[in-house]
Amino acid sequence: MTSNWHTAPMRSLLLVRHGESRWNVEGRWQGWIDIELTDHGVAQARARARALEATGHSFAAVASSDLVRAHRTAEILADHLGIGEHFVEPGLRERFGGDWQGLTTAEIHERFPVERDLWLRGELPTPPGGESLEAMLERFDAALTALDAITPPGPLLVVSHGGVSRAVATRAGAHVEGVSGNLGGRWFEMGPSGLVAGAELDELEAHHFDAGE
Numbered sequence: 659m660t661s662n663w664h665t666a667p668m669r670s671l672l673l674v675r676h677g678e679s680r681w682n683v684e685g686r687w688q689g690w691i692d693i694e695l696t697d698h699g700v701a702q703a704r705a706r707a708r709a710l711e712a713t714g715h716s717f718a719a720v721a722s723s724d725l726v727r728a729h730r731t732a733e734i735l736a737d738h739l740g741i742g743e744h745f746v747e748p749g750l751r752e753r754f755g756g757d758w759q760g761l762t763t764a765e766i767h768e769r770f771p772v773e774r775d776l777w778l779r780g781e782l783p784t785p786p787g788g789e790s791l792e793a794m795l796e797r798f799d800a801a802l803t804a805l806d807a808i809t810p811p812g813p814l815l816v817v818s819h820g821g822v823s824r825a826v827a828t829r830a831g832a833h834v835e836g837v838s839g840n841l842g843g844r845w846f847e848m849g850p851s852g853l854v855a856g857a858e859l860d861e862l863e864a865h866h867f868d869a870g871e
Contacts, residue, residue, distance in 0.1 A: 669806070670813040671853070672717070673827075674735075674843030675820050676728040677702040682840065685762045688819075689755030689788070692726050699840060703731045705866035706841040707738035709859075718812030719743035721805050723750040723819060731841070732817040743809060749801025752819035756788030791825055798822060806848065814848075830855035 677699030681688050695703070720741045722732035729746060736744045758766050766774050776782035784790045798818075805814065820837035827834050827844050832855035838844075845856035 669811075669848040671802075671816060671846040671848050672715075672813065672843055672859075673816045673818060673823055673846060674706065674731075674859070675823050675838050675840055676723075676725075676731040676817055677734075678840045679727045681760075687755045687758045687761055687766070687785075688727075689752055689759035690725065691759050695727055695730050699727070699731070700734065701867055702841045702862065703734035704738060704868070705862045706843075706859075707735045709862060709866045710735075711739060715739075716813070717741050717815040719745060719805075719809040720815040720817065721745040721747055721750065721809070722817040723752070724748045725751055725819075728817045728819060732815075735815065735817065739815075741815065745805060745809065747801040747805060749797040749804075750816065750818045750822065751797075753791070753794045753821045753825075754789035755785050757786040758788065794822065795825055795829065798826060802848070826853065827855050829853075 677695045679688065679693040679695055679699055681691075681693045682699075683696060717739065718741075720732050720736045720739075720743065722728045722744070724746050728750070732744060735741070758770070761769070770786065773782055773786055777785070802816075805816075823842075823844065824834050824837055826846075830846060830853040832844065838858075839861070841862060843859040845859075846853045847856060
């Protein structure tokens with residue numbers, strides 16, 4: 659993939675997953691359904707902000723999906739890190755899950771046994787009524803191109819979703835197993851040839867959380 663990004667020659671990007679939501683706890687496929695963060699999800703966002711601050715990272719801007727779990731996470735990060743620019747971009751949304759949105763894995767197995775088996779074997783390109791991986795990545799790329807054009811120079815912090823993060827990292831050359839945890843993240847370099855995957859963020863530890871969180 660050749661980008662339209664104007665970065666010259668490279669720009670750092672930190673892509674992180676949103677904080678824990680109620681449906682994360684219940685194991686439900688969220689997709690485009692708007693689900694709020696839990697109290698623990700808010701604490702995770704604050705803890706990630708403290709961890710980034712402690713390692714001296716600063717960002718020119720923060721951007722997020724328009725879904726509340728990502729948007730709220732980005733607000734918390736921006737507020738704590740003193741990032742003045744917060745951009746909301748629907749193209750950063752999670753993959754649209756079609757008929758599987760709102761269902762647990764067990765419910766999907768029960769209601770869509772044939773489709774689920776095909777999905778697990780990699781023989782079904784989309785959930786029933788859902789979005790393909792290619793379509794999701796295409797809109798992500800378009801969103802990143804737009805953000806690169808309107809944000810100030812410097813490192814960019816992007817808050818998105820687990821499925822998006824895994825697909826972007828895999829395409830960029832990273833070895834990815836499963837979906838990253840809430841507020842997990844990875845560094846990338848943006849350049850004329852697209853994204854190059856870098857290091858993963860360290861996991862959040864107890865000392866990153868305030869007492870009582």
